[in-house]
Amino acid sequence: MARVCVAGAGVIGSLFAAHLARVADVSALTRREEHAASLRERGLRVSGRADFTVSLDAATDPDALPEPDLVIAACKGTDLESLAARLERHWPGALVMTVQNGIGADGVVARHGDWRILAAVTFMSGTRHDDTHVRYVLDTATWIGPGRDTTVDDAEWAAELLRSSGLKAEAFPDLRPAQWSKLIFNATVNTVAALTGLPHDLHFAALDEPNDLGHLVKGLMDEGKAVAAAAGVELGEDPWEMNVLATQRGSAHYPSMLEDVEAHRRTEIDMITGALVREARRFGVPVPLHETMERLIKAKEDSWS
């Protein structure tokens, strides 16, 4: 039985851990001791799309956990640097898989150890109920590609493991087309939602009147596509089509940056829009709309700090 450590047991980490615990030997590395204790005592419950409870091991110190075959680094992008630092000099034989938004997460992990690395991007979503209960909302896929010292076969092994646990997953020889599609989608939808207070609803696809929000969404996505083209990346899904499809679903998704802003937390702007703007500058592509969104979100963070 494969041994998996899910590092970071927020919403996404909890969804991975709970599902995988049904087919693998799963442990969770948490930040708070109270969180680890609750998981050890009460297990982890999933509701929503699925409904089950599993038991699993949990700790705040890697030394207290068995050496895993696969580490899923499932924390938020803002916490990845400190998580990777905590993993330094542990588990040299493990595969480490990153699932953070944006691009560059695998590079952050690589600076902290010689692990073999898989780069993933996940489209599933949920909401946190409490430390041991997560609601599974969107059962969309996790896409996995090779990173440092790994091949598409390693990606396929991890994808198959996720599928066997009941999650959707797919391996790709090159993850960049998917990563960039998601980056452009996220940089647009998260910042627009965070600034307007709107969930990802039909406003985002409206193009009837000149003032309609869809024009801004399209403009941001067009800038993103120009950066991808300059970087030599052929996009996977078209971000605008992803946007139109998502807004036609029944219930509007509440983007995480909107949640962050409403809770007066630091957002993931540096990892998302920041990553896109850095790539744009590197390739000399003008992105005035994304720069505008980045400046507005950073100023908004300053307004409460």
Place this chain on the structure above:
Amino acid sequence: MARVCVAGAGVIGSLFAAHLARVADVSALTRREEHAASLRERGLRVSGRADFTVSLDAATDPDALPEPDLVIAACKGTDLESLAARLERHWPGALVMTVQNGIGADGVVARHGDWRILAAVTFMSGTRHDDTHVRYVLDTATWIGPGRDTTVDDAEWAAELLRSSGLKAEAFPDLRPAQWSKLIFNATVNTVAALTGLPHDLHFAALDEPNDLGHLVKGLMDEGKAVAAAAGVELGEDPWEMNVLATQRGSAHYPSMLEDVEAHRRTEIDMITGALVREARRFGVPVPLHETMERLIKAKEDSWS
């Protein structure tokens, strides 16, 4: 003694009415009967930059007030259409002076009657304490220019009346340079404040880092200047210099659009950024940043309505 009716007794209207009541026969036209009754019974108090209380007449029906020489239409831009409709067929001999943000307020009034019109722009500010008490915060000037059927002499007469009451005022042969400077300043500062939650503080002039907010402020003002140039208007004060000076003052001003957004009220976006964007389209000047701000603010209004 000149007879003045201040139509709309919000912050700006109250500041005009209270000061003028010391040198003129002043009445206030209010929307709420309760407000008019309070003013008749308790008078109107100014604190802050000045401290005094005056008595004055007040009513919700123009027929209940004496015919004035000068009507100051001091309501918000969003209420001007309905205020002008209430004045229809009243006081044909009066001069009507508009003081709304943006451009085009005199045109709104002109559609409702044959009054002679003065166009003004005011830089003073205050905060509302209650129906009969307003705090005078910035004692900056009101600038007055000729409108329909008036000359600079009429503007000078009104400016002198304001000065004699203790307010700052200046008459100009053409108000457009001042109006456009203020329009560009307001379209920028109000929308940026409303979206970020920041009062008009030092962030607005910061240009050190690429992500600093000053770059967006400057970009918005540069777009505005290009529209003014295309419209053949030579600006009065430079909006960027106004911005830098204002942010260097001790206490950061709280722009009205930020107040509106926090109270979940409709904003004046149509009168301010909307006016600038309409002029830009008329003259074929691209204003992608102002369009972005307009779409974000309108979507934000939709988020609570």
